[in-house]
Amino acid sequence: MKGENEVAQRVMITAAASGIGQHIAKAFHEDGAKVHVCDVSEQALKQFREEFPEIGATHVNVASEAEVEEWFDDALDDLGGLDVMINNAGIKGPTAPVDDIDFDDWRECLAVGIDSYFLCARRASPLLKAQKSGTIINLSSTAGLFGFGNRTPYAAAKWAVIGFTKSLAIELGPYNCTANAICPGVVRGERINRVIRGEAELRGIPFEEIEQQMVSGQSIARMVEPREIADMALFLASPAAKMVNGQAIAVDGHTETFHIR
Numbered sequence: 001m002k003g004e005n006e007v008a009q010r011v012m013i014t015a016a017a018s019g020i021g022q023h024i025a026k027a028f029h030e031d032g033a034k035v036h037v038c039d040v041s042e043q044a045l046k047q048f049r050e051e052f053p054e055i056g057a058t059h060v061n062v063a064s065e066a067e068v069e070e071w072f073d074d075a076l077d078d079l080g081g082l083d084v085m086i087n088n089a090g091i092k093g094p095t096a097p098v099d100d101i102d103f104d105d106w107r108e109c110l111a112v113g114i115d116s117y118f119l120c121a122r123r124a125s126p127l128l129k130a131q132k133s134g135t136i137i138n139l140s141s142t143a144g145l146f147g148f149g150n151r152t153p154y155a156a157a158k159w160a161v162i163g164f165t166k167s168l169a170i171e172l173g174p175y176n177c178t179a180n181a182i183c184p185g186v187v188r189g190e191r192i193n194r195v196i197r198g199e200a201e202l203r204g205i206p207f208e209e210i211e212q213q214m215v216s217g218q219s220i221a222r223m224v225e226p227r228e229i230a231d232m233a234l235f236l237a238s239p240a241a242k243m244v245n246g247q248a249i250a251v252d253g254h255t256e257t258f259h260i261r
Helices: 019-030 042-051 065-079 103-131 152-175 190-203 207-216 226-236
Strands: 010-013 034-039 056-059 084-087 135-139 178-184 248-251
Touching: 010 019, 010 065, 019 034, 019 084, 019 190, 019 226, 034 042, 034 065, 042 056, 056 065, 065 103, 084 103, 103 135, 103 152, 135 152, 135 226, 152 178, 152 248, 178 226, 190 207, 226 248
Parallel strands: 010 034, 010 084, 034 056, 084 135, 135 178, 178 248
Antiparallel strands: none
16 A cells, blocks of 8 residues: 555556456555546446446547547546556457458457557657656466467467567666566456357367366466456556566466467
């Protein structure tokens, strides 16, 4: 928690009305930060605003340059500045062999999963450099560290996030700012359930069998809890991590192999 004389961090988080993003928003709010989130789901935003009325929440399609620009204007006015930018947006994309994937589906997955990170970092970076403090935290995945058959658009986006993050770290470091990527493993929640259902349907085997296969390649063979991702984000935004820069940090119980058979 913040001490009496410490200034509250100002935090923006994409796709944070539900799932991992909501857990991150809640963790920063409980830590005393001023938080503003966005999401593309009106229903999720409605529920979020009811549960967290103190947190700013805006409807935004983060793949739209114009909407991201408008969100930054509104959120910065609400927060009074920016210290932590967390890019969390992503969609699972199609589950199919690469030869069966439509180009439009490919582009949609990358538009949300990497283009939006660029759009937000482009606005956040000059603010952080000007004040010579702050951090950008990008959500990648263990799919950004390993191949992921039948999920090529998603894996491509997550690999791109890591390269983007390491490049941002080079640009931000001289200004006393950092950029890091969190690589979640199999995180409990509806998002992974959608992935498992898609894989089970593609292969014609039970949901439970896919679920077991997804964690069987980990040293700690269980799903990651969303709060465990939020805890890593809190650490990376804290003074304790001021020399952690350009890293892709897995929170996954140690993935040894990442192949679903």
